[in-house]
Amino acid sequence: MSRNGTVPSTPIRTSRMTPFTPKRSLSVQSNASSTSSASTTADQQLNARLSRANQPVLLNSTHKKYKAPLSVESRSKSASLKPRTPLTPVPGTPTKKDGTPSRPRTPNTPRSRSGAESPYLMPSTSEMDVSNVDPEQVLVDSQTVEAGDVSGEIDEAWLKAAELNHGKEDKVMVSIRIRPSDSTSAWIPTPGTNSLKLDPSFSKHATSSSSSTSSNLPFNFDAVLTGTLNKPVYTTVARSHVQAAMEGYNAVIFAYGQTASGKTFTLSGDESEPGIIPRAMRDVFGFIKRTPEREYLLRCSYLEIYNETVIDLLAPPMMAKANQVQIQGGAGGEVILTPLREEVVTSLKGVKDVLKRGEGNRRTACTDWNERSSRSHSVFRLVVESRERGVSGSSEDDDDEEPSTPASAVNGRQTPGFTGRQTPGLGGRQTPGPNGRQTPGLGGPRLQARGGRSVQTSVLSLIDLAGSEKATSDKERTREGKYINTSLLTLGTVIGTLADNAAKNKADHVPYRNSKLTRMLQPSLSGNARISVICTINPDAGAVSESMSTLLFAKRIKNVQLNAKKKEVVDTDALIERYRKEIEELKARLAEREAEVPVRSRRLSAREQIDETRAMRDLNGRIQQLTKLILTSATVEEGKVDDNDDEERPASPVKIDFDMSPYQLQQELLAARLQIESQANQILSLETSLLARPPLPADASENEKDKLIAEQTKTIRELEIVIRGYEENLGEPLRKVKEDVEKEWIEKLEEEQKKSEKSEKWADELVKALEKEKKARQTLEEERRALATFVTRFDSLGLGQSIPPTKLKMPTPGGAMATYTERRQSRSFSARLPRISDVTITRDMTGNSESSPMRLDRASARAQPSLFDQDMLEELGGVADVSFDEMEVERQLLETSIYITQPQLGSTGADKLFGGVDKGGAVKGREVFGDKENILPQFL
Numbered sequence: 001m002s003r004n005g006t007v008p009s010t011p012i013r014t015s016r017m018t019p020f021t022p023k024r025s026l027s028v029q030s031n032a033s034s035t036s037s038a039s040t041t042a043d044q045q046l047n048a049r050l051s052r053a054n055q056p057v058l059l060n061s062t063h064k065k066y067k068a069p070l071s072v073e074s075r076s077k078s079a080s081l082k083p084r085t086p087l088t089p090v091p092g093t094p095t096k097k098d099g100t101p102s103r104p105r106t107p108n109t110p111r112s113r114s115g116a117e118s119p120y121l122m123p124s125t126s127e128m129d130v131s132n133v134d135p136e137q138v139l140v141d142s143q144t145v146e147a148g149d150v151s152g153e154i155d156e157a158w159l160k161a162a163e164l165n166h167g168k169e170d171k172v173m174v175s176i177r178i179r180p181s182d183s184t185s186a187w188i189p190t191p192g193t194n195s196l197k198l199d200p201s202f203s204k205h206a207t208s209s210s211s212s213t214s215s216n217l218p219f220n221f222d223a224v225l226t227g228t229l230n231k232p233v234y235t236t237v238a239r240s241h242v243q244a245a246m247e248g249y250n251a252v253i254f255a256y257g258q259t260a261s262g263k264t265f266t267l268s269g270d271e272s273e274p275g276i277i278p279r280a281m282r283d284v285f286g287f288i289k290r291t292p293e294r295e296y297l298l299r300c301s302y303l304e305i306y307n308e309t310v311i312d313l314l315a316p317p318m319m320a321k322a323n324q325v326q327i328q329g330g331a332g333g334e335v336i337l338t339p340l341r342e343e344v345v346t347s348l349k350g351v352k353d354v355l356k357r358g359e360g361n362r363r364t365a366c367t368d369w370n371e372r373s374s375r376s377h378s379v380f381r382l383v384v385e386s387r388e389r390g391v392s393g394s395s396e397d398d399d400d401e402e403p404s405t406p407a408s409a410v411n412g413r414q415t416p417g418f419t420g421r422q423t424p425g426l427g428g429r430q431t432p433g434p435n436g437r438q439t440p441g442l443g444g445p446r447l448q449a450r451g452g453r454s455v456q457t458s459v460l461s462l463i464d465l466a467g468s469e470k471a472t473s474d475k476e477r478t479r480e481g482k483y484i485n486t487s488l489l490t491l492g493t494v495i496g497t498l499a500d501n502a503a504k505n506k507a508d509h510v511p512y513r514n515s516k517l518t519r520m521l522q523p524s525l526s527g528n529a530r531i532s533v534i535c536t537i538n539p540d541a542g543a544v545s546e547s548m549s550t551l552l553f554a555k556r557i558k559n560v561q562l563n564a565k566k567k568e569v570v571d572t573d574a575l576i577e578r579y580r581k582e583i584e585e586l587k588a589r590l591a592e593r594e595a596e597v598p599v600r601s602r603r604l605s606a607r608e609q610i611d612e613t614r615a616m617r618d619l620n621g622r623i624q625q626l627t628k629l630i631l632t633s634a635t636v637e638e639g640k641v642d643d644n645d646d647e648e649r650p651a652s653p654v655k656i657d658f659d660m661s662p663y664q665l666q667q668e669l670l671a672a673r674l675q676i677e678s679q680a681n682q683i684l685s686l687e688t689s690l691l692a693r694p695p696l697p698a699d700a701s702e703n704e705k706d707k708l709i710a711e712q713t714k715t716i717r718e719l720e721i722v723i724r725g726y727e728e729n730l731g732e733p734l735r736k737v738k739e740d741v742e743k744e745w746i747e748k749l750e751e752e753q754k755k756s757e758k759s760e761k762w763a764d765e766l767v768k769a770l771e772k773e774k775k776a777r778q779t780l781e782e783e784r785r786a787l788a789t790f791v792t793r794f795d796s797l798g799l800g801q802s803i804p805p806t807k808l809k810m811p812t813p814g815g816a817m818a819t820y821t822e823r824r825q826s827r828s829f830s831a832r833l834p835r836i837s838d839v840t841i842t843r844d845m846t847g848n849s850e851s852s853p854m855r856l857d858r859a860s861a862r863a864q865p866s867l868f869d870q871d872m873l874e875e876l877g878g879v880a881d882v883s884f885d886e887m888e889v890e891r892q893l894l895e896t897s898i899y900i901t902q903p904q905l906g907s908t909g910a911d912k913l914f915g916g917v918d919k920g921g922a923v924k925g926r927e928v929f930g931d932k933e934n935i936l937p938q939f940l
């Protein structure tokens with residue numbers, strides 16, 4: 001019955017009547033001592049199951065999920081009113097059931113309420129919605145827990161079993177549950193060792209390369225479970241984690257496995273075999289009952305991740321669709337889900353209602369393998385806050401204490417008549433009236449630390465993952481399947497990286513942001529939670545390959561390192577103080593990130609850079625949000641805002657609920673902004689795809705246009721998934737290749753730069769050398785001209801005849817030319833002489849001739865003169881030879897001049913010739929003749 005009193009009209013469920021006749025014995029194998037208490041023999045289980053299966057089909061039973069009565073009271077009522085529901089027969093095999101026209105194809109159930117409530121009639125707020133609740137009025141303690149909420153489930157044996165401390169280990173607890181089957185199981189569990197291996201006769205079914213290598217090896221886990229009973233499963237794999245959550249540790253329990261392998265059966269169960277979630281909830285109240293020294297505030301939320309959008313299963317469907325839940329980063333690596341409805345629960349019945357509502361909104365559909373397959377990942381979260389009670393443990397103690405100032409002071413609205421916590425009467429909880437509302441604080445109403453007593457906060461997350469699957473015959477299912485597979489693939493990659501990091505002590509980037517699921521699980525997967533994973537497998541031969549990949553996932557997750565810590569908030573957590581601390585922490589993180597950006601961005605791929613930007617934007621957003629909250633709180637503190645502050649609020653085009661707290665308004669605002677942002681993005685991408693689409697005929701109907709646009713959008717989404725998948729698989733290797741290539745090219749570039757610097761230096765030196773050579777050439781030229789003039793004069797004066805030929809091979813008139821010709825002919829001699837360029841360079845590069853590039857090139861320059869050398873030599877016309885010869889001639893001439901007597905020359909002639917001779921007969925200087933007097937043009 002719904003809260004508003006209407007009885008849900010539920011469709012009649014027709015289950016396939018194929019009797020379940022497992023050929024293998026059904027047993028529970030685990031080291032857990034408690035499981036022995038439940039070690040029903042295979043025959044007993046089988047009989048029990050068969051007898052259940054023979055019960056008539058129950059009308060009004062819609063959900064296979066969570067239909068168990070949650071208290072003795074309700075159980076007895078239901079037992080008297082209606083016959084028991086048979087268990088859904090276990091499908092013999094999940095292989096595709098072609099040609100089964102008798103099985104009706106149940107339509108998809110997108111957010112349809114299987115209950116009677118119309119989504120439109122659904123109240124937008126629940127009485128237990130956090131916005132309506134004073135946390136002090138909804139505390140649960142040992143006195144308030146009703147007997148019916150815990151009876152029948154307290155397992156004293158388990159409580160005493162101190163050795164069962166899986167939840168306290170730093171490793172993920174990993175268990176395998178083999179679903180019963182009609183056909184022969186391909187897997188052989190080894191009793192007592194918690195291991196299982198593939199029956200060798202089925203090894204041909206293990207097709208993938210990874211599985212074939214491990215197909216002969218046994219797999220070891222914390223527990224290997226078989227059979228249909230859910231209680232031993234709960235006791236073995238979940239109870240210690242529920243206990244840990246009650247003690248202040250975050251705990252996550254999730255089921256992973258191929259479609260139709262039994263995940264939902266394990267987590268939710270059915271009416272006669274309640275699964276982990278209902279059992280855990282019952283245990284929560286049992287724990288509270290056994291802990292009189294503490295009082296608790298319990299809040300639950302329920303969401304699903306469908307096609308990569310997060311949907312609040314507790315919000316009215318229309319609202320949930322319009323306000324998709326956003327995942328934001330909070331302080332200390334926390335993840336904030338907003339807007340997400342949290343409902344305070346004070347009894348098992350309250351939880352049952354919440355679960356029922358959520359289940360009704362979940363997306364399930366008939367697939368080729370599972371009549372009611374979960375098409376989304378569902379996450380049920382229970383936030384547990386607790387603090388010690390006063391000295392005597394009575395609620396009245398609290399009345400003498402300070403009222404919970406931070407909560408009530410922050411919005412300045414003291415609850416009229418509020419004097420502390422009211423213990424609900426025996427008849428159940430007093431529904432907190434609207435007046436009792438308090439500012440919920442971050443993420444909901446918070447239990448405030450009082451009188452030095454700290455508040456512990458933890459979250460218990462129970463997750464039913466959608467099953468991995470092959471392509472189905474249905475288009476819509478295939479599309480969902482792609483999203484499911486992509487997010488499971490990301491989960492696998494994240495787990496793989498975490499396991500690798502733990503094993504090799506590395507800190508590689510973990511791609512949490514590649515899927516909503518991993519982003520949401522980030523705080524838990526990164527260590528701050530105790531995790532238990534139940535991997536479900538289908539034992540049939542046709543599913544060996546999928547089972548093998550599930551087992552490999554299980555093996556990997558076993559290596560993830562955990563380090564769960566209790567979260568305790570001490571007395572200083574007045575809201576403002578807490579906000580300030582969070583702001584400081586966020587600012588520090590932001591600054592750290594910003595400082596890292598230049599270095600990191602070089603290393604990160606484009607996708608990681610987008611993630612990085614997003615993370616920084618999240619941090620910024622949160623800082624702004626908190627700053628605003630502080631401002632609001634500060635104003636409230638100073639009494640600047642009172643209940644009549646409405647006129648100070650900005651005029652808004654939409655109706656504002658002025659009874660909302662500033663925090664809620666902020667939340668609403670943020671949600672609205674995010675929605676606008678996501679819509680803007682959507683518009684942009686639609687515009688882009690519109691531009692890219694093939695032109696439609698002008699006369700195309702609106703329908704055709706819409707269809708085409710829808711197809712395009714769908715293709716784009718699919719491509720996005722494929723790209724993400726590719727990036728997922730190829731991102732890391734590609735990045736490595738890119739890094740290698742970059743490294744190689746950077747080295748090459750540096751080498752080239754060095755070479756280029758050397759060449760520039762070489763060029764400078766060359767230019768200098770050229771300058772010097774030019775000067776030398778000019779000098780030589782001048783000397784040559786002077787000499788030529790001198791020789792001409794010499795010849796014309798007939799002085800050549802008076803010089804002894806032994807002293808000087810002096811040309812006779814016209815003899816200079818003859819001498820030159822003679823020299824040219826004896827080239828073999830002059831060829832051996834160094835070229836002028838060589839001489840000059842050697843001379844100019846003294847001290848650095850070895851390293852001179854010129855010198856390096858000299859050999860080749862000789863073999864094939866460089867352009868410079870060639871030009872120079874052509875220009876000089878063999879000046880090197882001439883200069884050498886002429887120097888020799890000059891030397892001889894000078895010597896000769898000593899023999900020339902004054903009278904022979906005559907004062908004028910000698911002066912003209914030598915430019916003057918000093919007293920000792922040495923030449924003072926030479927007269928350089930003009931061009932006209934140069935009689936040896938052929939020298940050039």
Ligand SMILES: Nc1ncnc2c1ncn2[C@@H]1O[C@H](COP(=O)(O)OP(=O)(O)OP(=O)(O)O)[C@@H](O)[C@H]1O
Nearest residue numbers: 088090228259260261262263264265370373374467
């Ligand atoms: N251990 C079990 N004992 C008895 N019945 C089982 C068991 N495990 C699974 N089943 C039955 O097998 C069918 C498929 O199981 P279930 O829906 O839990 O699979 P699933 O893994 O959640 O599939 P999906 O991923 O498609 O949602 C259900 O009818 C369920 O009742």
